Amino acid sequence: MGRFRRESHVFRTRDVLREDYQPESLEERGEKLDEYATALQPIIDGNQPDNIFLYGPTGVGKTAATHQLLTELRSDAQAYDDIDVQLVELNCTGLTSSYQVASNLVNEFRNPDHQLTSVEVDRDPIPETGYPQKRLMRELRKDLESVGGTIAIVLDEIDHIGSDDDILYELPRARKTYDLDAKLGIIGISNDYSFRDQLGARVIDTLCEEEITFPPYDATQLTAILEKRAEQAFHDDVETTAAVRLAAAYAARDRGSARQALDILRKAGDLAKREASENTGGAVAVDEAHVEEANQLVEQQQVLEGIRSLTQHAKLTLLTICAIEAREESPERTRVIHDEYQQVALANGYDPLKRRRIHDHLSNLDLNGILSQVDVSNGRGNKNYYELDISLESVFQVFEETASELEVQPIREHAVRKGLV
DNA sequence: GATCCACAGGAAATAGTGGCTT
DNA sequence: AAGCCACTATTTCCTGTGGATC
Numbered sequence: 001m002g003r004f005r006r007e008s009h010v011f012r013t014r015d016v017l018r019e020d021y022q023p024e025s026l027e028e029r030g031e032k033l034d035e036y037a038t039a040l041q042p043i044i045d046g047n048q049p050d051n052i053f054l055y056g057p058t059g060v061g062k063t064a065a066t067h068q069l070l071t072e073l074r075s076d077a078q079a080y081d082d083i084d085v086q087l088v089e090l091n092c093t094g095l096t097s098s099y100q101v102a103s104n105l106v107n108e109f110r111n112p113d114h115q116l117t118s119v120e121v122d123r124d125p126i127p128e129t130g131y132p133q134k135r136l137m138r139e140l141r142k143d144l145e146s147v148g149g150t151i152a153i154v155l156d157e158i159d160h161i162g163s164d165d166d167i168l169y170e171l172p173r174a175r176k177t178y179d180l181d182a183k184l185g186i187i188g189i190s191n192d193y194s195f196r197d198q199l200g201a202r203v204i205d206t207l208c209e210e211e212i213t214f215p216p217y218d219a220t221q222l223t224a225i226l227e228k229r230a231e232q233a234f235h236d237d238v239e240t241t242a243a244v245r246l247a248a249a250y251a252a253r254d255r256g257s258a259r260q261a262l263d264i265l266r267k268a269g270d271l272a273k274r275e276a277s278e279n280t281g282g283a284v285a286v287d288e289a290h291v292e293e294a295n296q297l298v299e300q301q302q303v304l305e306g307i308r309s310l311t312q313h314a315k316l317t318l319l320t321i322c323a324i325e326a327r328e329e330s331p332e333r334t335r336v337i338h339d340e341y342q343q344v345a346l347a348n349g350y351d352p353l354k355r356r357r358i359h360d361h362l363s364n365l366d367l368n369g370i371l372s373q374v375d376v377s378n379g380r381g382n383k384n385y386y387e388l389d390i391s392l393e394s395v396f397q398v399f400e401e402t403a404s405e406l407e408v409q410p411i412r413e414h415a416v417r418k419g420l421v
Numbered sequence: 422g423a424t425c426c427a428c429a430g431g432a433a434a435t436a437g438t439g440g441c442t443t
Numbered sequence: 444a445a446g447c448c449a450c451t452a453t454t455t456c457c458t459g460t461g462g463a464t465c
Contacts, residue, residue: 099449129449130440311452334428357453359429384429 009235009284010273016233017266019259026068027228028221029061032214036069039210042185043073043150046083049185051172051207055193056214059257062189063156065214070152084149091156098167101155102136103128109143137170141178150183158188159195165203172206216256222248225258226265234269239285243268246291260298267294303390306368307398313345313353315399317361319406320344321371321388322395326415331374331387334359348406362386370395393421 015021026033036052043049054062070087077085088108095101107125126139144151153171161167168188170177175184188207190196196204196211217225226244234240247268251261268290276284310318320341324330338355345352353361362384365371372389388395392415399408415421 097450127440130442130447132441132448313452353452354454355428356430356455360453363430 009276010238010269010286011233012235013233014266014269016229017262017269019262022064022067023229026061026064027225028217029065029214032061032212033065033069035212036065039212040069040073043085043152044077044080044083046080046150048175048183049150049152050209051186051188052210052212053188053190053196053208054212054214055190055196057216057255057257058191059255059259059261060214060216061258062214066154066156066187066189070154086147086149086151087154088151089154089156092160093157095160096162097164098161098170099133099136100128101161101167102140103131105153106136106139106143109147141174141180144174144178144180144182144184148182150185152185152187154187154189156189157191159190159192163198165199168199168203168207217252217258217261218256219248219252222252222256222258222261226261229262230265233266234286235284237284238272239287242288243286243291246288247295250291250295263298264291264294267297270294300394303370303394304398306370307395308402310365312350313357314361314365315406316345316348316350317341317358318365318370318395319348319399319408319411321365321386322392322408323411323414325388325392326411326418326420328418328420331385333385334362337362337386344407396421 036054039050039052054066056062074085074087077083088105090101090105090108092101092104095104103126107128110125126136131139158168168186172184172186174180175182186207196208199207223245226248230240230244243265247261247264250264251257254260265286268286271290271293272284272286275290307315307318317337320337321330321332323344324332324337324340334355338358341358342352362371363373366373366386369389371386374385374387396408396412396415399406412421
């Protein structure tokens, strides 16, 4: 008997609950789809498209809506010979400058998988760094020219480029500047409401001709979405009603993200499955306990992922906080944290960084939800104080499993003695 | 109430890395 | 190989703020 066996107790098609699964039609977003479609209408009419800016938190259907509508748009456009719609999509995750967006965009144009229909673009991809900026823009212009027709450029997660918004200024007016025949429509997608305000006024005017906001899903909507998916994902005799409701509630309370809700439900299904294969027989159900555990696992996983990707000094900073936490002295002010950090760094064989930098690391860790800033304004001054926002246990766990070669044990032992772990 | 101090966080400078062009 | 070019992490310098002090 092998270790792996195909079991079919719980899932029918588990993939339906995965993030990359694209349902035939987006649930619970009817109005938004209409609004969005209206904004795209000029393309079909053969007019210069409006630039569109979408915003809303992660997992509320922005990207899914875009995929769905553009696919429809493209196939509907084939009915008319006088329009030739080309789509270029770029996920800007990890791209932090206009330069990088531009170079990736060029490579997107040159990506042969993309079957841009009028394929005159078959130049070699360009390097992501090394070219002077002017040269890069020249390449981009050439590509736009040779693709021609109506070009819809989707820039997903555009907020990652931060304050360097030159490309967002250039792109919408490329048609004028370069005297292009092609019609350009930019669709920017952002997770961050405040991103819009960071943009220069000149960019907002052009980029945000049409703005569509995707609000978070509420518990009712999430329940409806999950019910639909659960029906496909699980076998008919698997009871999931309670689980669905709870998973929806968790996700709604947190960020209103469908992705998160699906993650929880999928994980809960995995747990139920494991349980089912342990004690064979009996009715199978994904119940509330499964969801509860799954919720914690999902949360934990996100945090762990966050910790793994930290730089050494960020880890040292985190370790310092742990040491303070282990002595039950948290929250503590940055000044004191830095003092102690210096010792921690030296003890681990690193040159300590200056205070300003630790400052940044701390607020970064805060942003990642690993630490939280506490306002200690009870009487005395209200400087920034930091404390750990997750369990000591889970931090130690990552440190140990990633073999980061940091001195964790003494701190852990201290915490154990204090009964904190 | 004027002055002082600690701190948060912005801006610019610097160092080190690695790719491209000639 | 020299001279650009861009990127990231970090340091240096600096300003505004709000409580603390006299």
